[in-house]
Amino acid sequence: MTTPSGEKKRRGWLKEEFGNPERRAAYYMILPALIIVLVVACYPVLYGIVLSFTDSTVTTFGSFIGLENYVEMFQNPDFLEGLSNTLIYTVVSVALEFVIGLGIALAINQAFRGRGLVRAAILVPWAFPTVISAAMWRLMFQDQVGIIQYVANAIGLISEPILSDRTLLLIAAIVVDTWKTMPFMALLLLAGLQTIPGDVYEAARVDGANVMQRFFRITLPLLKGAILVALLFRTLDAYRAYDLFWVLGNRELQSLSTFVYEGVRISQLQFGQGNAAAVFIFVTAFLIALFFIRVLGMRTSVEE
Amino acid sequence: MASATTKGKGAGRSVLNAVLFYVFLVIFVLVSVLPLIWVFKMSIVTKGELFATPPTILPHNPTGAEYVQIFSDPRFLHALVNSAIISGVTTVVCLFFGSTAAYAIARLKFRFRTSVMTLILALSFFPQVAIIAPLFIQYSKVGLINTYWAAIISDTAFALPLTVWLLVAFFRELPADLEEAARVDGATTIQAFRKVIVPLAAPGVFTTAILTFIFAWNEYLFANTFLFDESTQPVTVVIPNFATIYTVDYGAQAAAAVVVTVPLVILVLIFQRRIVSGLTAGAVKG
Numbered sequence: 001m002t003t004p005s006g007e008k009k010r011r012g013w014l015k016e017e018f019g020n021p022e023r024r025a026a027y028y029m030i031l032p033a034l035i036i037v038l039v040v041a042c043y044p045v046l047y048g049i050v051l052s053f054t055d056s057t058v059t060t061f062g063s064f065i066g067l068e069n070y071v072e073m074f075q076n077p078d079f080l081e082g083l084s085n086t087l088i089y090t091v092v093s094v095a096l097e098f099v100i101g102l103g104i105a106l107a108i109n110q111a112f113r114g115r116g117l118v119r120a121a122i123l124v125p126w127a128f129p130t131v132i133s134a135a136m137w138r139l140m141f142q143d144q145v146g147i148i149q150y151v152a153n154a155i156g157l158i159s160e161p162i163l164s165d166r167t168l169l170l171i172a173a174i175v176v177d178t179w180k181t182m183p184f185m186a187l188l189l190l191a192g193l194q195t196i197p198g199d200v201y202e203a204a205r206v207d208g209a210n211v212m213q214r215f216f217r218i219t220l221p222l223l224k225g226a227i228l229v230a231l232l233f234r235t236l237d238a239y240r241a242y243d244l245f246w247v248l249g250n251r252e253l254q255s256l257s258t259f260v261y262e263g264v265r266i267s268q269l270q271f272g273q274g275n276a277a278a279v280f281i282f283v284t285a286f287l288i289a290l291f292f293i294r295v296l297g298m299r300t301s302v303e304e
Numbered sequence: 305m306a307s308a309t310t311k312g313k314g315a316g317r318s319v320l321n322a323v324l325f326y327v328f329l330v331i332f333v334l335v336s337v338l339p340l341i342w343v344f345k346m347s348i349v350t351k352g353e354l355f356a357t358p359p360t361i362l363p364h365n366p367t368g369a370e371y372v373q374i375f376s377d378p379r380f381l382h383a384l385v386n387s388a389i390i391s392g393v394t395t396v397v398c399l400f401f402g403s404t405a406a407y408a409i410a411r412l413k414f415r416f417r418t419s420v421m422t423l424i425l426a427l428s429f430f431p432q433v434a435i436i437a438p439l440f441i442q443y444s445k446v447g448l449i450n451t452y453w454a455a456i457i458s459d460t461a462f463a464l465p466l467t468v469w470l471l472v473a474f475f476r477e478l479p480a481d482l483e484e485a486a487r488v489d490g491a492t493t494i495q496a497f498r499k500v501i502v503p504l505a506a507p508g509v510f511t512t513a514i515l516t517f518i519f520a521w522n523e524y525l526f527a528n529t530f531l532f533d534e535s536t537q538p539v540t541v542v543i544p545n546f547a548t549i550y551t552v553d554y555g556a557q558a559a560a561a562v563v564v565t566v567p568l569v570i571l572v573l574i575f576q577r578r579i580v581s582g583l584t585a586g587a588v589k590g
Contacts, residue, residue, distance in 0.1 A: 017414060021492070022412060022493050023412070023413065023414045025408075025412065025492070025493035025494055026412035026413070026414040026493075027408075028404075028494070029407060029408040029494070029497075030408045030414075032401040032405070033401045033404070033405035033424065033464055033468065034405070034420060034423075034424075036401065036457075036464060037423065037424060037464065040439070040457060040458060040460075040461035041427055041430060041435065041461050041462070043438075044438035044439050044442070045434060045435055045438075047438040047441075047442075048435055048438045051437060051438065058437075058440065058444070059444075104332060108329070112325070114329070118329060118332070118333060119576050119577075119580055120572060120573050120576045121332070121333040121336040121337055122336060123572045124336060124337055124340065125336055125337075125339075125340075127518055127568040127569070127571070127572045128522070128565055129524065129539075129540050129568075130522065130524065131522075131524045131540045131543065131544055132539075132540070132565055133339075135543055135546075135547070135561050136339055136340070136343045136558070136561050138547070139346060139554055139557060140339065142554065144355060144552075144554075145346065145355055145359075145554045147342060147359055150357065150358065154358075179335070179336075179339070187580065187583065188583075191580075232429070233428075233429070236429045236431070239431070240431035240432065240433055242433055242524070242525050243525065243540075246528075246544075247544045250547065256433075257433040260434070260436065261436065261525075261528075261529065263437070264436050264437045264440055264529065265528075265529055271437070275437050278433060278435070278436070279434065281431045281433060281434050282430075282434040285430075285431045285434075289429055
């Protein structure tokens with residue numbers, strides 16, 4: 001296989017990579033981080049895929065059972081409920097956050113007094129632990145002392161307790177997530193907007209373009225990169241949501257991630273299905289990222 | 305677009321625009337912070353007032369009783385200490401390994417540079433829940449379940465992408481001839497990094513430390529999976545459990561939530577400019 005020249009060439013790059021002290025130093029410096037990532041993230045993914053095809057439990061490694069876990073998982077109403085909740089939650093909250101966030105970014109894309117205060121107000125919900133904001137909102141949705149429940153009852157919007165109705169809970173989860181991450185989305189989009197040079201708009205105005213034309217012909221195309229990054233980031237974040245569902249719903253509101261968690265920590269009988277769901281989340285999240293990169297043409301270069 | 309609205313056509317219209325603009329800003333800021341203020345109000349009213357219908361807007365007889373109660377609860381204090389240990393150690397480990405890796409990626413030439421960066425960044429999109437079962441089994445085998453290390457190791461792996469990404473952006477801002485000068489003076493690559501780059505990038509390293517700390521402080525899934533004893537559980541795990549411990553004591557639950565977020569709110573208020581520059585460092589380049 002290896003011709004003398006091929007052999008020489010291979011030795012050539014090995015020598016170039018490890019003979020040069022600067023390059024050798026680069027490998028030493030990268031190695032610890034790389035090992036952590038490979039051992040704590042990459043290896044467990046492969047191990048998880050193997051587990052999902054066996055009847056293992058937390059304590060014993062079982063025998064190979066083919067697709068049985070996956071078949072049972074797709075027949076399990078809890079999984080299907082988690083899947084539909086996760087899809088609705090992801091699509092609705094990311095769409096809301098994007099539309100409102102873009103509107104706010106456009107509105108505050110100018111120099112004004114109190115900019116620092118607005119920026120701090122944006123960051124406050126973002127910096128909260130998700131579980132704590134879920135606990136706080138739970139207190140406000142609560143049927144004895146909750147202000148939101150009180151107002152919603154008073155104006156006749158709803159009559160049942162929010163926290164014991166699964167549909168209302170899902171809506172509540174979307175509200176809390178939008179409150180928490182929409183400002184952050186606005187911040188990312190604002191940073192993108194600030195890279196668009198002002199004279200582009202001047203030129204368009206001179207040419208007689210109106211506000212709508214300027215928005216659709218200039219702002220959106222130039223902002224495409226920032227929008228795609230923000231959308232992909234938020235979509236995958238919402239898709240794997242666990243904290244908010246588990247705490248706001250007090251274990252009543254199912255998502256894909258809570259289904260996996262229950263299999264690992266709550267119900268030993270569901271361990272196999274939990275592993276299958278874990279692989280399902282991993283593969284579908286990968287497909288979502290691929291969709292953004294290939295179909296929507298997101299730039300992924302990490303080089304300058 | 306925005307400049308078009310402020311310049312306006314006539315003076316009257318631009319005043320109206322400015323007023324509308326500030327009204328809009330006030331609503332936006334209120335929506336962001338009102339839930340925190342309301343929960344704070346819930347934490348300082350008496351039990352009778354908390355259950356009053358209709359609810360009071362301003363507290364009538366502010367009291368610190370709920371705070372006394374949660375601060376005399378050893379479970380809560382212990383959880384605060386656990387959170388500080390887990391996020392503190394995670395931040396230090398991340399900065400140590402993340403800064404060397406980031407320097408190699410930002411400034412040194414080697415063959416797999418792009419692949420390594422892509423692998424580390426891909427991790428920030430990774431659904432952590434996909435690996436909790438394998439990690440649980442592995443940690444059980446080596447006896448890490450219920451120890452700080454189970455949370456620290458997992459948090460470190462998933463905070464590293466953030467740390468590396470931010471530090472790469474900060475290191476690239478430094479002029480390239482710095483290390484050249486150090487090299488001419490006979491320093492090795494690693495010495496040049498330690499003695500020249502790290503001190504000069506200190507503000508960026510500090511921003512990265514804050515963001516990594518917030519990431520680890522807020523982590524819930526790993527802690528809730530690997531730690532099931534109050535001796536090691538952080539606040540994110542303990543506070544939701546307060547809903548069952550202090551069943552109808554909503555004031556105590558509110559007080560606990562306020563206490564946990566105060567350090568974060570202070571960090572954000574002091575360092576908002578830095579945090580924003582760090583967070584948007586990479587996103588803009590796409």
